[in-house]
Amino acid sequence: MTTAGTPSSSSDTTATGAARPGGPGQLAGRTVSRVGFGAMQLERLRDDRRAGLALLRRAVELGVDHVDTAHFYGNAFVNGLLREALRPEDGVLVVSKVGADPDPGGRIPLRPAQRPEELRASVEDNLKSLGVDQVPVVNLRRLDSGPGIRAEGDQVVDIDDQLAAMTAMRDEGMIGAIGLSSVTAEGLRRAIPAGIVCVQNAYSLVARDDETMVEICAAEGIAWVPYFPLGSAFPGIPKVTEEPAVLSAARSLGRTPSQVGLAWLLQHSPNTLLIPGTVDPDHLEANIAAGAIALDEAMVASLDAVPSRSADVPLG
Numbered sequence: 001m002t003t004a005g006t007p008s009s010s011s012d013t014t015a016t017g018a019a020r021p022g023g024p025g026q027l028a029g030r031t032v033s034r035v036g037f038g039a040m041q042l043e044r045l046r047d048d049r050r051a052g053l054a055l056l057r058r059a060v061e062l063g064v065d066h067v068d069t070a071h072f073y074g075n076a077f078v079n080g081l082l083r084e085a086l087r088p089e090d091g092v093l094v095v096s097k098v099g100a101d102p103d104p105g106g107r108i109p110l111r112p113a114q115r116p117e118e119l120r121a122s123v124e125d126n127l128k129s130l131g132v133d134q135v136p137v138v139n140l141r142r143l144d145s146g147p148g149i150r151a152e153g154d155q156v157v158d159i160d161d162q163l164a165a166m167t168a169m170r171d172e173g174m175i176g177a178i179g180l181s182s183v184t185a186e187g188l189r190r191a192i193p194a195g196i197v198c199v200q201n202a203y204s205l206v207a208r209d210d211e212t213m214v215e216i217c218a219a220e221g222i223a224w225v226p227y228f229p230l231g232s233a234f235p236g237i238p239k240v241t242e243e244p245a246v247l248s249a250a251r252s253l254g255r256t257p258s259q260v261g262l263a264w265l266l267q268h269s270p271n272t273l274l275i276p277g278t279v280d281p282d283h284l285e286a287n288i289a290a291g292a293i294a295l296d297e298a299m300v301a302s303l304d305a306v307p308s309r310s311a312d313v314p315l316g
Contacts, residue, residue: 015091018063022266022291025273027066027223028137028177028197032093034266035291036066037284038227038277042081043074045279049081056085058281062288065092068200068225068275070141071125072110075102079129094130095198097181098122099141100149112143112155116165123174139179139200140166146182146202147234159187163194181227185212198223198273204231205246205264206238208308218271225273230261238309245302255293259286263293264303 011024011031022034037059045052059067067086069078079096086092098119103111113122119140126135140162143151151157166178179198180191188199199217201210203226217224231239240246240261250257265272276287295303 014060014063014065015089016060018061020065020291021063021288022274025223025271026221027093027095027273030093032066032273033063033291034273035064035262035288036068036273036275037064038275039067039069039078039082040073041277041279042078045081046074046077051279052081053085055279055281055284056081059284059288060086060090060092062285064288065090066095066273066275067092068095068097069130070097070100071122071129072100072102075104075109076125076129079126083129083131093136094132095137095139095179096126096130096135097139097141097179097200098126099139099143099181101125108149110149112149112151114143114151114155114157114162116157116161119162119165120169123169127174134173134176136176137179137197138166138169138175138177139181139198140183141181142183142187144182144187145184147228147232147237148182159183159190163191167194179223179225183213185210185216188213188216192220192222196220196222198225200225200227200275202226202228202232202237203265204229205240205261205303205306206231206243206309209310214269214272218269222271223273224269224271225275226265227275229265229274229276230258243306245306249295249299249303252299253293253295255290256286259290259293260295260303262287262290263295264300266291267295267300 020033024031025034042052100110101113169175177197181200203210241257246257246260249260
């Protein structure tokens with residue numbers, strides 16, 4: 001697994017010589033493929049570790065060199081898969097996150113971990129489970145916006161205090177760069193002086209509340225990494241694949257609705273990087289292939305006209 005070094009790659013190919021799906025993008029001073037991989041769903045393969053390892057190796061073969069993870073995905077199981085599957089020569093940039101800890105017995109298997117000392121402990125957990133000396137990028141997962149759990153009581157922490165902890169760990173070499181997740185526009189503006197390299201918020205064709213954030217990130221050279229890029233199975237969050245305009249474009253192109261939704265994101269803003277997740281090899285290949293889809297002006301106009309609905313659905 002890569003840490004702070006920069007393996008040999010070019011703007012057109014990865015360190016393994018694979019063509020970059022979606023073309024080249026920038027993250028933390030590195031060139032990465034614009035279509036990466038979100039590892040959260042790999043927890044579903046807990047009983048078939050071999051399948052999880054094979055899926056990650058296939059992703060690398062297909063040109064993925066940006067993987068999103070967290071120690072709390074499967075309580076270190078997912079990070080353990082990455083540690084075993086990825087090799088230094090693959091040149092994969094691993095991005096993790098902190099702000100929550102595993103809570104296997106809870107209604108939701110996560111609990112908030114927002115206090116500065118908890119952020120440090122979570123980074124230490126990631127270092128251990130990934131088996132690295134430095135996590136290349138760590139996203140600070142805020143809990144005051146977006147779908148998911150909410151911070152209460154002493155878990156309501158000012159972002160400046162959190163950023164002080166994150167920058168200290170960066171200065172110490174524990175992390176290479178800082179990102180943000182589920183952050184508000186105000187929070188992002190306050191954080192920019194700390195040197196933010198990416199923002200992960202819930203965002204898709206049907207949930208574009210954060211359009212201002214996309215513009216801020218583009219202007220500041222910050223990678224925009226939407227999660228729930230096709231909506232979500234969570235109640236109350238609309239699904240991109242059910243939109244008539246998406247279904248129509250998919251029929252015209254001979255592609256799937258999911259591929260159209262991903263292609264729209266790539267064309268919508270040049271600083272967008274995708275991290276769609278799956279445990280199915282065929283679905284993985286379809287996600288990668290979405291990077292080669294070109295939507296014409298009429299399709300883009302039709303898709304842009306799809307109404308946006310909020311993705312801000314708290315779960316607890």
